[in-house]
Amino acid sequence: MDNGVPLESQETPVKSLVDSLFFRTKKLQEILDEGYMGSHLREVISENYEIGDIKKIRKLDRGYVNTSYEIETVRNDKENRYFLRQYKEGIKEEEITFEHSIINHLVRKDFGLVAPLVYTKDGRTYIEHCEGSSAGEKGKVAFLSVFEFLPGEDRYTWDNPACNDEELRNGAAVLAHYHDMVFDLNPEGRRYEPRIIDLLPLMAENIRNYAKKGGRTKFDTYFLENLHPILKAIDRMRGSIDEREYEELVHLAIHCDYHPGNLKFQNGEITGLFDFDWSKIDARCFDVALAITYFCTTWEGKEDGDLQLDETAAFLQTYQRTLDSTRWVGPLGEIELKWLPHMIGASNIYVLNWDLDNFYGKKVDPYEYLLYLQHSVRFMTWLEKEGNLSQLEKTIRASTSNS
Numbered sequence: 453m454d455n456g457v458p459l460e461s462q463e464t465p466v467k468s469l470v471d472s473l474f475f476r477t478k479k480l481q482e483i484l485d486e487g488y489m490g491s492h493l494r495e496v497i498s499e500n501y502e503i504g505d506i507k508k509i510r511k512l513d514r515g516y517v518n519t520s521y522e523i524e525t526v527r528n529d530k531e532n533r534y535f536l537r538q539y540k541e542g543i544k545e546e547e548i549t550f551e552h553s554i555i556n557h558l559v560r561k562d563f564g565l566v567a568p569l570v571y572t573k574d575g576r577t578y579i580e581h582c583e584g585s586s587a588g589e590k591g592k593v594a595f596l597s598v599f600e601f602l603p604g605e606d607r608y609t610w611d612n613p614a615c616n617d618e619e620l621r622n623g624a625a626v627l628a629h630y631h632d633m634v635f636d637l638n639p640e641g642r643r644y645e646p647r648i649i650d651l652l653p654l655m656a657e658n659i660r661n662y663a664k665k666g667g668r669t670k671f672d673t674y675f676l677e678n679l680h681p682i683l684k685a686i687d688r689m690r691g692s693i694d695e696r697e698y699e700e701l702v703h704l705a706i707h708c709d710y711h712p713g714n715l716k717f718q719n720g721e722i723t724g725l726f727d728f729d730w731s732k733i734d735a736r737c738f739d740v741a742l743a744i745t746y747f748c749t750t751w752e753g754k755e756d757g758d759l760q761l762d763e764t765a766a767f768l769q770t771y772q773r774t775l776d777s778t779r780w781v782g783p784l785g786e787i788e789l790k791w792l793p794h795m796i797g798a799s800n801i802y803v804l805n806w807d808l809d810n811f812y813g814k815k816v817d818p819y820e821y822l823l824y825l826q827h828s829v830r831f832m833t834w835l836e837k838e839g840n841l842s843q844l845e846k847t848i849r850a851s852t853s854n855s
Contacts, residue, residue, distance in 0.1 A: 757830025
């Protein structure tokens with residue numbers, strides 16, 4: 453039976469036994485590592501922060517890039533909770549500074565939905581520490597930050613969120629408020645990822661390089677079967693976006709990972725927005741397009757990858773109306789709306805490229821990432837199907853005609 457792992461790992465019962473022992477050993481090592489890291493982090497936090505006596509550090513099972521922990525402390529007989537983020541390997545300090553300047557700007561403007569940073573004893577928003585992978589072993593230098601803990605419930609992940617109508621509209625309103633709040637931001641630091649117009653050719657080259665690696669899993673097979681349509685779709689998008697008009701679009705510090713999994717909810721209301729580490733300066737309409745890709749495509753059955761036009765209309769209507777009377781950024785303009793369908797296609801390729809980066813750059817479950825890849829390819833196919841793009845354009849015009 454082909455289970456999505458290399459064929460050579462399926463050959464004999466002996467091989468299965470070896471695999472079972474390997475995974476058990478790996479799990480045991482993870483438990484030992486987590487115990488060591490918990491003890492190590494207690495020392496690092498106590499040395500650098502004044503947040504009270506640490507009673508518990510619990511690793512959170514969320515996110516694909518950074519490592520997150522919940523911290524419980526007691527200070528002056530009061531129990532407190534904090535969120536600790538250990539940043540991914542390879543991140544540059546300038547990128548952390550950029551992210552933190554966005555958060556601090558939102559806090560100063562009373563945005564109310566972001567977790568304020570907790571400053572260190574010497575007034576910094578992050579520290580460096582030596583991350584050991586196991587007891588007694590010297591590890592790599594990593595950055596970490598402590599945040600206040602946001603209220604509300606983590607109801608969704610990024611895949612198959614299935615928000616109800618109220619949550620969808622509230623999600624659109626929060627994104628609109630966020631864009632209005634950061635419109636006047638003069639950020640510190642920078643994120644090194646290029647704007648989407650410059651990133652498209654780089655992603656095409658990246659995808660070609662991954663195709664040369666061709667393994668023997670179902671993921672590899674599916675990817676290679678769809679390589680030509682993916683590259684063709686990227687070429688079409690690049691030809692559809694006029695560089696001169698792109699410069700006329702509203703640019704600001706976009707969230708660039710705005711999906712229901714990065715929001716906290718309570719009784720339908722949104723109580724928190726987090727994970728700003730993908731943020732960068734780019735076209736505002738690309739951020740809206742990426743949000744539509746996350747919020748408005750279905751993951752269910754034969755309709756997997758279809759864009760739900762009614763949900764897209766509801767999202768855009770709420771976004772536009774929220775910004776009708778705001779002071780700064782205003783609703784999406786004529787040129788932004790013109791390029792929004794192409795930005796939706798580009799945002800889907802952006803997610804697809806992330807899927808490939810993780811699959812070929814990390815040890816991940818081929819089945820899990822095959823589902824992600826299939827979803828992105830099916831959405832790409834939906835957008836490329838004759839009549840669907842014109843229907844999307846019609847939906848955008850109808851839902852924004854009064855803005």
